[in-house]
Amino acid sequence: MESKVLRVEGGAPLKGEVRIYPAKNAALPILAASLLTEEPITLLEVPRLRDVEVMLELLAHLGTRYEWEGRALHLHTPELKRLEAPYELVGQMRASFIVWGALLARAGEGRVSWPGGCAFGARPVDQHVKALRALGAEVVEEGHTFYARRKGPLGGRVVFDLPTVGGTEQALLALALEGEGTLVQAAVEPEVEDLGRFLTLLGVEIRGLGSPILHVKGAKRLGGGTYRIIPDRIEAGTYLLAAAATRGEVTLTEVRPDHLDALLDKLAQSGHRIATGKDWVRLTATPTPEPLHVEAREYPGFPTDLQPIVTAYLATVPGQSTVMDRVYPDRFTHVGELARMGAELYLRDRLLMVNGKKLHGAQVKALDIRAGGGLLVAALSAEGTTEMEGVYFLERGYEDLEGKLRALGARVYLEAQAPSLAAD
Numbered sequence: 222m223e224s225k226v227l228r229v230e231g232g233a234p235l236k237g238e239v240r241i242y243p244a245k246n247a248a249l250p251i252l253a254a255s256l257l258t259e260e261p262i263t264l265l266e267v268p269r270l271r272d273v274e275v276m277l278e279l280l281a282h283l284g285t286r287y288e289w290e291g292r293a294l295h296l297h298t299p300e301l302k303r304l305e306a307p308y309e310l311v312g313q314m315r316a317s318f319i320v321w322g323a324l325l326a327r328a329g330e331g332r333v334s335w336p337g338g339c340a341f342g343a344r345p346v347d348q349h350v351k352a353l354r355a356l357g358a359e360v361v362e363e364g365h366t367f368y369a370r371r372k373g374p375l376g377g378r379v380v381f382d383l384p385t386v387g388g389t390e391q392a393l394l395a396l397a398l399e400g401e402g403t404l405v406q407a408a409v410e411p412e413v414e415d416l417g418r419f420l421t422l423l424g425v426e427i428r429g430l431g432s433p434i435l436h437v438k439g440a441k442r443l444g445g446g447t448y449r450i451i452p453d454r455i456e457a458g459t460y461l462l463a464a465a466a467t468r469g470e471v472t473l474t475e476v477r478p479d480h481l482d483a484l485l486d487k488l489a490q491s492g493h494r495i496a497t498g499k500d501w502v503r504l505t506a507t508p509t510p511e512p513l514h515v516e517a518r519e520y521p522g523f524p525t526d527l528q529p530i531v532t533a534y535l536a537t538v539p540g541q542s543t544v545m546d547r548v549y550p551d552r553f554t555h556v557g558e559l560a561r562m563g564a565e566l567y568l569r570d571r572l573l574m575v576n577g578k579k580l581h582g583a584q585v586k587a588l589d590i591r592a593g594g595g596l597l598v599a600a601l602s603a604e605g606t607t608e609m610e611g612v613y614f615l616e617r618g619y620e621d622l623e624g625k626l627r628a629l630g631a632r633v634y635l636e637a638q639a640p641s642l643a644a645d
């Protein structure tokens with residue numbers, strides 16, 4: 222059972238420079254896509270995160286040999302050894318579900334368990350099933366597993382009911398070998414585009430990348446190659462919001478400022494000074510920020526993954542802010558925990574009203590990755606000490622969190638168990 226606790230002594234403004242690592246949510250589908258080729262692949266600078274370790278365990282189960290060289294990762298799947306992804310691995314995170322499309326493409330069949338991932342409301346997979354069926358695969362749902370097979374090359378037109386990141390990635394992988402098809406209302410998130418670029422490197426033809434209509438032409442065989450994953454816009458956003466909440470000054474390096482447009486605009490609206498260069502962003506916080514109205518939407522809108530974190534920031538901003546999440550309307554597991562720190566939050570018909578004020582330290586629990594990010598931001602700005610349980614979730618999404626925050630002057634300590642909790 223997880224027993225680590227993150228102790229945060231709040232109140233220190235974050236100051237300094239922090240390097241942003243590659244995107245977890247781009248790395249994971251790219252790792253799944255490595256199953257498509259028998260040629261070796263090298264990914265440069267892969268984030269060393271728990272989710273990546275789980276995905277590598279799944280790939281190894283399916284037949285991949287891999288080796289770390291510093292932060293680079295060499296992968297090689299000469300042949301698939303198994304065609305099923307079990308619950309023990311797929312149940313740990315969402316992204317592993319898309320190995321299904323890769324198995325179907327390479328082996329002609331594949332079975333996956335119902336996926337896990339963060340539980341912040343309903344997360345159906347009907348669009349994944351719809352896409353594979355529309356491309357001509359036979360799909361059978363058996364208990365909590367999904368089986369798909371194809372007789373010949375996949376092809377056709379998928380019209381998604383709504384833009385889905387995972388569903389679009391699933392369809393891209395399914396079409397990558399021999400398939401040919403069009404995806405309508407595809408997700409346009411940078412992580413989907415990054416997967417598309419990686420597939421292009423392997424030999425798949427994709428027109429329309431970054432737009433909601435994608436034309437995909439798979440190849441008979443795919444090659445290998447070396448690829449650099451895009452920076453993590455959610456990690457970047459977390460540090461920017463932490464800097465804003467603590468009224469500090471932080472420069473992010475190795476980022477894509479264009480991927481952060483929606484957040485940077487909101488931070489500027491709130492009164493903070495933002496400067497950007499080709500691959501860096503600096504936030505100089507105003508001591509008197511303004512409240513905001515934030516609505517999380519699909520890219521290029523405000524990211525749902527930053528919604529719990531911007532909520533935590535707004536809980537520290539005097540005045541009334543409002544927050545809605547149009548992508549995951551019930552993504553509010555952080556609300557009750559923020560309230561323990563004194564935050565005034567009222568949820569009415571999926572509209573969150575936030576009356577910002579100075580927060581105080583408390584014992585809190587992260588219930589999913591970005592809820593953890595939000596609690597962390599609140600704790601950094603709060604008066605007094607916060608002890609956070611659920612560190613497991615933070616470790617799914619943030620590499621070297623303690624080291625990076627300490628370098629920015631934060632007083633954060635990862636402990637085996639907080640003394641006050643040990644007494645329980």
Ligand SMILES: CC(=O)N[C@H]1[C@@H](OP(=O)(O)OP(=O)(O)OC[C@H]2O[C@@H](n3ccc(=O)[nH]c3=O)[C@H](O)[C@@H]2O)O[C@H](CO)[C@@H](O)[C@@H]1O
Pocket residue numbers: 246249315316343344345346347348349350383384385386387388408410412525526548549
């Ligand atoms: C590993 C990964 O990359 N996770 C991200 C990915 O999750 P994930 O790929 O699971 O999210 P989706 O983009 O698929 O979900 C978007 C919306 O579509 C709905 N939906 C999705 C699939 C489906 O078959 N049916 C359906 O109705 C979902 O309930 C949600 O309301 O994108 C989300 C939205 O940016 C992010 O919050 C997650 O961090």
Ligand SMILES: C=C(OP(=O)(O)O)C(=O)O
Pocket residue numbers: 245246314315316337338339340526590591618
């Ligand atoms: C919610 C996330 O991941 P998952 O989709 O795997 O739950 C996330 O990265 O914020």
